[in-house]
Amino acid sequence: MSLLQREREIIVHNEFTDRFDFDEVREFVAGASKNLFISHRFKTTDKMQVQPRGGFPTYDKVFKLYEEFKSAGVDILPLTIDSNTRLNDYATAKKMLALSEENDVDMLNGYPLINHGYRTTRKMITHFDTPVSLRHGTPDARLLVEIALASGIFEIEGGPITYLLPYSKNFPLDKAFLYWKYVERVCALYSELNEPINRESFGPLSATMQPPVIVLVIQLIEMLLSLEEGVKSFSVSFSQTGSMLQDIVSANVLKRLARKYADRFGHKDADIHLVYHQWMGAFPYDKSFSDALITTSTVIAAMVGADKIITKTRNEAFGIPTKEANALAVASVQYTLGMLQGLPDVGDEAEEENLANMVDEIMEAVFNDPADTLWRKVYNAIKKGHIEIPFSPHIINANEVITVRDPDGNIRLYDRGKLPISDRSFAFEKSKIRLREGERVVDKIIRDIGIML
């Protein structure tokens, strides 16, 4: 028995999992309907795939949510996991699930997949015969991903950096790398049996004034960490920045560099996709403004040539949306996309060159670290502040980079902290910033965070 298989036996053997049958699961994945694989969908259609967010505690509520989504014309279904499960607290999730089932009140902010188990959940997934994407935020997702794959959920979001730095104060980063290595390997194993399992990174990060250079570097690194374990289908992603130009520039550079780095490390056979998240920052309280924001971001997604868009709802400012509001957003995005065929290619050469240079400069600094494996190099890079994300709660994050918007709304590096980018690239960024006479940077940042309010 391989070391990995021994670890898997240990992981699935716990009081919350009812006898995990590896042989049966392998047989299920091998014979599963192609319609469950988003990787297969990407291969067979050019249409941008529309995916909302959503998850409820009980099986019945998720079932009804999926029915609502299907009637709204959804392409990809989401399964959002509750916060207790994300922190591996399955006992609390179990208790809250029981309370939700007894009282018809939602005591969890998502679906406690471990407690429902794969035998039950698989019935729902195969019933809808539509790709499902696992949305969580879990640093140690080993058991969660085993159960998800066994359930027929063949897209797994997250990664050791993107599910740690924005979400946790002190979960050890080195452990996160090793736990995600396990996830990548299991996804790679199942990918050999049928269509590939798709892995997706979470580009929005802390969703607050994230400079594209950092988003892109982290996307490329999580892609390489995944591909080196044998994953064959990977989605890089980012969220609406607040500047249409910056979204287009980010997408053009990300697509080009993802292919470049995948090829450079010998992953020519891997399929790379682009996912666009509608605005992830604070939403307006006026629902008609939210509708306008959602429509605008759909237009941008079409302009950047995204393979998938992840939608928001007009209720965003008010909490978890109802299934009706959520489905309405799906229908509206599909309607908007119908108008956006045959768009021209747009770009900005100078902006793209500078962004690509900055990304390459950081990537080279990571590769030049003397550590022996990529994850250790990345780990060191984060410890040194060569990679950091603005507004992370994590103690390892350097918290030195400061970003502000230029007059066109582009997010610029005001202070590069310890990011290893050249003076020339940084000068380009700095040259775009205009501060009013005597204006405090912090007041500018506060205004820049709230541009959509």
Next chain:
Amino acid sequence: MKVVTGVVGNDVHVVANRLIDISLRERGFEVFNLGVNTYLEEFLDAVVETDADVLLISSLNGEAEGWCRDLAILKSRYDFGDVVFAIGGNLGVGEMNPETLVPKYRGYGFDLVFHQIDLNVGLDRLEEHLKERGK
């Protein structure tokens, strides 16, 4: 001048914490930011360790009161001299009357209490207070 700051209790709202950090630095303070999810004991340990002049605790989720009740007890265990104890943010759950909230927090041992007060206004008042104390 040295300031220890951070978000008290089980509160991960990091954005304002980072803005406070940046603002304090802009005003010339030396900042020791303990970040989110910080317990009262950790704050006081940090004040002792760094020989800080100011402790500025913040809270957004409204649960600060439960975490700060023991300030007077903790303060009595060590001679903090003229350290300024300040707290700001959303200091109650739901709509609270500042006229009852502020004295309550003062009673716990805070010199300055900023309930839903603009960041710059609060920091201006902190600086004035320090000047009055001759710091």
